């Protein structure tokens with residue numbers, strides 16, 4: 001044993017019940033010391049003549065939450081987790097795993113190697129290695145199918161989802177649920193049952209009935225392969241997981257374990273594993289911001305939302321889902337009722353999708369939610385979120401009114417997607433209480449929340465923004481004030497570039513295909529059709545009215561829009577959507593419009609191939625991301641990655657645009673940008689940060705590691 005894994009015997013029952021406790025905060029990750037300690041403790045149990053059954057339990061808030069992710073990429077120190085878990089399973093005396101918190105990955109695999117498993121009601125289990133670009137590497141792909149069957153095992157392993165204790169009981173992953181919340185008590189109670197009923201050693205690896213039932217069923221295997229391939233969208237590990245699961249039906253157990261280990265080592269060395277583990281740790285680092293060192297979140301017991309349109313309704317519902325009472329305020333009774341209809345439409349959809357029942361829907365709609373056309377009804381709100389029309393004058397006028405009616409200490413937020421929060425705050429007498437909370441549509445679904453900290457925003461107010469993100473189960477990213485903050489500012493650059501490529505000769509459909517093949521859920525023109533081409537038109541008009549001069553090759557887009565073709569909502573945009581289908585077909589008339597614009601501008605089309613398209617697309621995204629970090633709009637490069645992962649569909653198995661840049665090599669990215677400068681010197685001016693990093697032989701991750709907030 002060691003101080004991380006202990007072995008003891010209960011004083012009662014004549015020492016028949018041993019307890020092996022893992023105590024490796026914060027999540028009992030199965031690092032080297034845990035693995036060594038488990039081997040010693042298991043040996044102590046085997047050599048202890050009085051001990052008849054052993055309970056394996058985690059101290060603190062959870063059972064083992066997995067292998068120690070921090071060890072990946074470093075030389076593996078023996079014993080490996082598979083060696084430890086196989087040794088556990090081979091014991092000749094019964095063991096009982098008592099699960100609480102989250103038994104995930106190697107944690108669940110350790111539990112599967114105990115002979116019995118009991119979970120407290122609040123526990124969750126799972127094999128989320130797929131989210132790290134890996135597969136369960138300690139027998140999960142061989143033992144779980146033996147317990148639950150190949151279909152359920154495929155669902156759990158390739159989705160990486162958590163399974164609740166009741167579902168785990170139903171599936172046969174655990175043998176019992178315990179109503180208490182004390183895993184040791186639950187484990188001891190089950191151990192007493194083992195003694196009383198003289199329950200035998202029962203090894204999962206020897207339970208072959210369920211896998212033999214599907215052995216050779218190639219039709220089933222091919223159906224599973226097709227389904228997993230469709231969902232994987234370019235990620236490798238889900239398909240590898242499935243091959244290992246199928247192996248479990250064909251190979252003897254130890255051969256299946258050997259194959260699983262080979263797959264694991266292959267995946268460990270893939271760029272996808274490096275990228276996804278970067279994203280895992282970035283998820284946790286992004287919430288560490290300077291304001292949390294001194295700021296204290298204010299109460300968030302009740303909210304008011306100004307505006308009942310799409311965003312106002314989505315924001316309202318996301319807070320209702322978090323159990324927060326919300327008053328929605330609109331300018332008059334009719335608009336207030338329209339706002340209520342928007343909210344109830346979302347709630348009714350939730351019932352239809354089986355997310356919650358009618359009673360819960362009614363509780364949210366009638367008990368937690370109210371509407372009003374009187375701004376004075378915001379008086380008791382802890383936080384007021386303005387989600388009105390994207391016009392500075394309208395917002396400033398609203399904030400003057402909010403300032404008059406909101407209680408002292410209330411946090412005043414604007415949901416603006418690009419306007420200057422400093423200017424909005426200047427309309428109030430309390431700029432220190434003002435910040436930006438940029439939600440993404442649909443606000444009750446999208447997890448990204450840009451928390452825009454203005455010049456005078458108090459640390460408490462910023463901390464409250466992060467507390468709200470956590471409460472709403474969103475990913476909060478701190479942003480500074482600029483046009484478009486982090487995400488929309490970067491988006492504008494690579495969308496501009498896409499329009500240049502079209503005007504210069506590349507088909508918009510080739511661009512969409514290239515971006516889709518890169519791993520995005522859709523290309524920029526498909527996204528434009530989804531969001532509505534009229535929004536882009538209005539934005540460009542606003543910017544021109546403000547005297548913006550930059551090149552935005554948008555004439556062809558404006559001509560499509562002027563035909564009233566706004567995309568999916570009008571059935572036609574870049575694509576034709578027949579009979580309300582969401583899958584569009586390329587529109588020959590669009591290509592004619594583009595050819596016409598090129599001819600008017602005397603452009604000789606020079607179409608680009610897929611590789612050339614993506615080199616430019618990524619270079620534009622990375623260059624602007626570097627500027628956003630350089631200017632302090634984003635605290636670290638990882639904040640840019642998280643923003644693009646959660647708000648803009650960047651494929652998670654590539655880690656984010658700046659992680660991708662590190663993996664391609666910043667010198668290569670910079671050389672690309674310099675090679676494109678002849679095409680457009682202004683647009684392709686390399687970010688100084690990029691130049692400096694290359695000169696210093698550093699990369700974006702160097703900055704991530706230096707950051708200490």
Ligand code: T1G
Nearest residue numbers: 029065066067068069070102104105106128136137138284
């Ligand atoms: N290894 C190392 N550190 C970990 C860790 C892990 N597995 N899980 C969490 N941490 C750190 C995390 O970085 C943070 O550190 C702190 O613990 C609290 O985490 C062989 C190969 C368990 C649900 O993928 O899903 O097993 O920021 O902020 O919100 O087949 O952590 O405080 O310094 O997330 O309460 C499989 C990953 C591994 C589970 C808790 N297991 N972890 O969530 O706290 S691969 C996982 C989580 C594997 C085997 C394979 C969550 C959590 P810091 P947190 P939380």
